Amino acid sequence: MDTIKIVLAGQPNVGKSMLINAMSGSNGLKVGNFSGVTVEKTELCFEHHCHMFEMVDLPGTYSIRGFSQEEKVAHDYLVNEDYDVIINVLDSTHLKRNLLLTLELLKLNKKMVVALNMADEAKKEGIEIDVKQIEKIIGVPVVLVSANTKEGVEELLEKVHEVADSHERIKSNILYSDAMEEEILAIESFLDQKGFALRDLSNREIAIRLLFEDKDIYKELHDEPIMMELQPIILKALQHLYTHHDTKNVQEIKANEYHAIARGIHLETVKCQRDRGKKSLTKQIDEVLINRYLGIPIFLFLMWGLFQLTFTLGAIPMDLIDGAIGTFGDWVGSNISNEFMRNVIVDGIIAGVGAVLLFLPNIIILYIGIALLETTGYMSRVAFLLDGFFHKFGLHGKSFIPLVTGFGCSVPAYMAARTLKSEKDRLITLFIIGFMSCGARLPIYVLFTGAFFGADKAGNILFLIYISGAMLGLVMAKILRVVVFKGEDEPFVMEMPKYRFPSFTLIWHTVYNNAKSYVKKAGTFILGASVLIWVLATYPNQPILEQEYQAKIEQSSKEEAKKLENQLKMKKLEMSYLGQIGKASEPFFEPLGFDWKMTVALETGLAAKEVVVSTLGVLYAIGDEVDENSNALARELKKNISFASAISFIVFVMIYLPCLAASMVFAKEAGGYKYLAYLFVFTTVTAWVFSFITYRILV
Amino acid sequence: MKLSELNKGDRAIIKKIDSSEDLKRRLASFGVVRGSELSVEACSIGKQTMEIMVDDTFIGLRAEEAEEIEVEKI
Numbered sequence A: 001m002d003t004i005k006i007v008l009a010g011q012p013n014v015g016k017s018m019l020i021n022a023m024s025g026s027n028g029l030k031v032g033n034f035s036g037v038t039v040e041k042t043e044l045c046f047e048h049h050c051h052m053f054e055m056v057d058l059p060g061t062y063s064i065r066g067f068s069q070e071e072k073v074a075h076d077y078l079v080n081e082d083y084d085v086i087i088n089v090l091d092s093t094h095l096k097r098n099l100l101l102t103l104e105l106l107k108l109n110k111k112m113v114v115a116l117n118m119a120d121e122a123k124k125e126g127i128e129i130d131v132k133q134i135e136k137i138i139g140v141p142v143v144l145v146s147a148n149t150k151e152g153v154e155e156l157l158e159k160v161h162e163v164a165d166s167h168e169r170i171k172s173n174i175l176y177s178d179a180m181e182e183e184i185l186a187i188e189s190f191l192d193q194k195g196f197a198l199r200d201l202s203n204r205e206i207a208i209r210l211l212f213e214d215k216d217i218y219k220e221l222h223d224e225p226i227m228m229e230l231q232p233i234i235l236k237a238l239q240h241l242y243t244h245h246d247t248k249n250v251q252e253i254k255a256n257e258y259h260a261i262a263r264g265i266h267l268e269t270v271k272c273q274r275d276r277g278k279k280s281l282t283k284q285i286d287e288v289l290i291n292r293y294l295g296i297p298i299f300l301f302l303m304w305g306l307f308q309l310t311f312t313l314g315a316i317p318m319d320l321i322d323g324a325i326g327t328f329g330d331w332v333g334s335n336i337s338n339e340f341m342r343n344v345i346v347d348g349i350i351a352g353v354g355a356v357l358l359f360l361p362n363i364i365i366l367y368i369g370i371a372l373l374e375t376t377g378y379m380s381r382v383a384f385l386l387d388g389f390f391h392k393f394g395l396h397g398k399s400f401i402p403l404v405t406g407f408g409c410s411v412p413a414y415m416a417a418r419t420l421k422s423e424k425d426r427l428i429t430l431f432i433i434g435f436m437s438c439g440a441r442l443p444i445y446v447l448f449t450g451a452f453f454g455a456d457k458a459g460n461i462l463f464l465i466y467i468s469g470a471m472l473g474l475v476m477a478k479i480l481r482v483v484v485f486k487g488e489d490e491p492f493v494m495e496m497p498k499y500r501f502p503s504f505t506l507i508w509h510t511v512y513n514n515a516k517s518y519v520k521k522a523g524t525f526i527l528g529a530s531v532l533i534w535v536l537a538t539y540p541n542q543p544i545l546e547q548e549y550q551a552k553i554e555q556s557s558k559e560e561a562k563k564l565e566n567q568l569k570m571k572k573l574e575m576s577y578l579g580q581i582g583k584a585s586e587p588f589f590e591p592l593g594f595d596w597k598m599t600v601a602l603e604t605g606l607a608a609k610e611v612v613v614s615t616l617g618v619l620y621a622i623g624d625e626v627d628e629n630s631n632a633l634a635r636e637l638k639k640n641i642s643f644a645s646a647i648s649f650i651v652f653v654m655i656y657l658p659c660l661a662a663s664m665v666f667a668k669e670a671g672g673y674k675y676l677a678y679l680f681v682f683t684t685v686t687a688w689v690f691s692f693i694t695y696r697i698l699v
Numbered sequence B: 001m002k003l004s005e006l007n008k009g010d011r012a013i014i015k016k017i018d019s020s021e022d023l024k025r026r027l028a029s030f031g032v033v034r035g036s037e038l039s040v041e042a043c044s045i046g047k048q049t050m051e052i053m054v055d056d057t058f059i060g061l062r063a064e065e066a067e068e069i070e071v072e073k074i
């Protein structure tokens, strides 16, 4: 079966992702997010008319010349990779602006189909588009589609087949300004007279590229004798263009020409019947949401609501899950006779993985919230509102997007930082994302606030923890900006997309994928870590010690025996590998008020933050006979840890290095392990200093 | 007159853009070029950022960037 490899290119928010879903329909065989070295693209395969369609969804680009990291990814892919057909997706309601990218894509000389998406919305707005006429002008097939209603999707697939199979291009009828056309003609006819030909380029195309000072064409023509005669003609032509456009900047001339073309096509092919006086819905909503005075209070209220929902609504299924895990553990335990196996599975695996699954509801709610912010178009407004404030701290309004994502999980947050164009803004943002406490740190906070503040105050303390983490992040950003990343700021220029009703499919996809990867992490990584920690806490065996105690226990009363047994467990733990590690690093943490158990918990947290709680569970569950549910653990903590140490511990957890997975992504996004080393030093030192201060004040 | 001097509700035509090449290209891809007509849709507190509309596209700008755009009020 033949494979057709298709690349989707288009400006942000034109509905590429949605269109891919619509095109593959229920035939989708494989959906996945691939994160290569720099390319973050979605690939998907499905079958249509006995052809395998392989689709690549590139990040949205306003222009093919990279401005942001994401655009560079798209540009490099389009220019260097091997593929069969480009589907250029346009938003029918913003045709003029979208055509600018189409004009650039046409210059790539690849097989291309243009999809005018959002046909349903265009119809609603009274926009009528003459598709045949556009086709005639730009010389590639054009299809009107709607990813929403699925109209035109089948036709689009047919067109892709046709284009992939055909070998000739229709001639395009794109006309530049009179001055430009005059000079193109002059150069073209000269080339014709000389009988010159280059690759598959027409002489008209060569002339256009020469006039736009395309570096590649000059390189190619550099050694050609014809260049000598050509030079004076080009010089004269450019002079003409300079006076016509009133500037000597060729890039600007090119932009002007493209705009004129796009405007021309728009005028010729689009009829709009919307009455001009009527305010669009987006305008009306903006009146309120980015109102000078109301905007920020509304935003804060929405964020507060989201966190409230995350914690209150999320708590409902939590009890159920907690109970189910407990029952499951007991049931499994009663069915395994081998004691060693039972311990590994029930105390190691089920306890460890269960502690993580418990927080799935919170994570899902948080992700729904973030996806809603994103798909409705509100996220850009928030960047707009906050830019002034963020800018004071050396950050960019757009930093808000990765930072908020950071409250969910640092991994997607690090990747979201790619929307920032300036390297420095991006690095500062990357460095402080960890200060936005991720979902996985939540269990630790819940455990400690519950134990030391009581249930009634815990909610407020939790909010305080998140807020002070964020504030500290901002201050650190300022310090980094002033001390390390000095220099120019990135300009803030951002499209405010139209407000849209969130699409259920799109949200479902994002949330489902995120939840799936969270569960997968619990089932693989955390499972492994739990077993490892259990092993480290159990071995090496201490036969001599055991014999000694066994003898004592046999001689003593029942009461005494119980005490001795606990003492034995404690001793064994202290002498285990885990105990040894903890003891070795204890001096470093002693000034902060941590004992070796807390030290070990922190260190295991480097693997994943969820593990901190399960480690504490293993280490402190000693005196307790029955179970290790969190209430019992909280009681144990309260008994063994002083208030000052506990708060100091929370502060350390707030600040120190994110989990292993996130650290790896950080290194990749920041551009090397060198940066990870910086991050390690930066966060550890900050965490240590702040914990130290906290402890000294409270103790 | 500079774009940053306009207020909410004002309309103007762009006369000149004095930004860096990169930024000019980004603005151009939004439809912000010499000769385009714009209207100011919103300003944040202290005019740190402003929202303008060009060709049905809404664009957020910081005051620093708005200062580099020369306009003529209509």
Ligand SMILES: Nc1nc2c(ncn2[C@@H]2O[C@H](COP(=O)(O)OP(=O)(O)O)[C@@H](O)[C@H]2O)c(=O)[nH]1
Residues within 6 Å of the ligand: A010, A011, A012, A013, A014, A015, A016, A017, A018, A019, A060, A117, A118, A119, A120, A121, A145, A146, A147, A148, A149, A375, A376, A500, A501, A502, A503, A506
């Ligand atoms: N009405 C309508 N909305 C659409 C259509 N296609 C996409 N959308 C919406 O446009 C927004 C952006 O879509 P998305 O696929 O994320 O765009 P991308 O950034 O190009 O991948 C989402 O809110 C979609 O629900 C369409 O054909 N009609």
Ligand SMILES: [Mg+2]
Residues within 6 Å of the ligand: A016, A017
């Ligand atoms: Mg997309």
